[in-house]
Amino acid sequence: MASAACASCAKSPPEVKLKHCVQCPEVKYCGRPCQTAHWPIHRAVCNSQTGSNARSAGNNNNNARSAGNTNARSGxxxxxxxxxxxxxxxxxxxxxxxxxxxxxxxxxxxxxxxxxxxxxxxxxxxxxxxxxxxxxxxxxxxxxxxxxxxxxxxxxxxxxxxxxxxxxxxxxxxxxxxxxxxxxxxxxxxxxxxxxxxxxxxxxxxxxxxxxxxxxxxxxxxxxxxxxxxxxxxxxxxxxxxxxxxxxxxxxxxxxxxxxxxxxxxxx
Structure with a gap:
């Protein structure tokens, strides 16, 4: 379930406008500073969501695309x-x-x-x-x-x-x-x-x-x-x-x- 608050500062609408992580739609941030600050924490979770699919397709540590596209990378x-x-x-x-x-x-x-x-x-x-x-x-x-x-x-x-x-x-x-x-x-x-x-x-x-x-x-x-x-x-x-x-x-x-x-x- 998607969060209704910024994963870093916990602020929520209407106080701030949220945007989701490119890879993880359920994780949201109110801006780039919060996303950057939270990245060391979020990184492992972000990687794990696509890690198995990415590795089976020859693409490790996929931080930037949905898991549905990784199978194209087997070549x-x-x-x-x-x-x-x-x-x-x-x-x-x-x-x-x-x-x-x-x-x-x-x-x-x-x-x-x-x-x-x-x-x-x-x-x-x-x-x-x-x-x-x-x-x-x-x-x-x-x-x-x-x-x-x-x-x-x-x-x-x-x-x-x-x-x-x-x-x-x-x-x-x-x-x-x-x-x-x-x-x-x-x-x-x-x-x-x-x-x-x-x-x-x-x-x-x-x-x-x-x-x-x-x-x-x-x-x-x-x-x-x-x-x-x-x-x-x-x-x-x-x-x-x-x-x-x-x-x-x-x-x-x-x-x-x-x-x-x-x-x-x-x-x-």
Missing amino acids: ATATGGSSSASAGLSPPKGLEQGIAKPFTHLDKGTWLHDRPPKDVYALLVDAYRLRVEDMYNLEGEIEPGSLYGGAPNGLAGFRRFLARVAARPGLLPPWWNADKKKECEDLGMDAGQWHDLRCAVEKSDIIEHYGDGQFPMQLRMFAEAVYGGPAPGGFSGTAMRSMMMAMEQGGMGDMQASSFDISSMLKR
């Missing part, structure tokens, strides 16, 4: 996953084609180069989605016009992110142009696949989709290069990237990458 990008896994490429699944030595590419600024266009689009969407999630969880900041601020999708913020990427010389592949940018935005707004700007993601979602415990680290390091500063939480990935590069080059003996998951070190 998550997985072409080429088995070949990437057998070749030892990263990620082993989730993209058309993985790459070798991803941290070396991150250091050189060529992480998005020599990939199929759809893979580039997917990675840009997911780098943005994880960055927005990290900013909310680690800095308490809400991206303007994002799901966390009550918007139905993250397209506006994603366009700002793409502008930042384009402003960093060499990060985008040489074939990138206005038409490719539009294709990238269209993929992010396609409800029939996993890289959806209507849905939020967490670290665990990224690991599950790509099958690589280090992939959140790659996305975060790429976003760090885009924004030109420390990652959310104040951590610089420079030292960790150098360590991972040394491991890719065989310079750290038998040490395993899983021992150096920056995400677990930061408890995020």
Whole structure:
């Protein structure tokens, strides 16, 4: 049964006008400040209402759409996953084609180069989605016009992110142009696949989709290069990237990458 009062401040009509949560119609707020303040409490409930359907369709942590639409997301990008896994490429699944030595590419600024266009689009969407999630969880900041601020999708913020990427010389592949940018935005707004700007993601979602415990680290390091500063939480990935590069080059003996998951070190 829907509440007749704001879930945060308990005010009710006619004193205030209520609007419901995008995902949970029974939960209402008198305005964005109350919705933002109540989100840490409501988040678990909001996720649990759609969690089972979302995961069965390959879409984890769906914070932005009704459960009735999640079944359309079973077509998550997985072409080429088995070949990437057998070749030892990263990620082993989730993209058309993985790459070798991803941290070396991150250091050189060529992480998005020599990939199929759809893979580039997917990675840009997911780098943005994880960055927005990290900013909310680690800095308490809400991206303007994002799901966390009550918007139905993250397209506006994603366009700002793409502008930042384009402003960093060499990060985008040489074939990138206005038409490719539009294709990238269209993929992010396609409800029939996993890289959806209507849905939020967490670290665990990224690991599950790509099958690589280090992939959140790659996305975060790429976003760090885009924004030109420390990652959310104040951590610089420079030292960790150098360590991972040394491991890719065989310079750290038998040490395993899983021992150096920056995400677990930061408890995020």
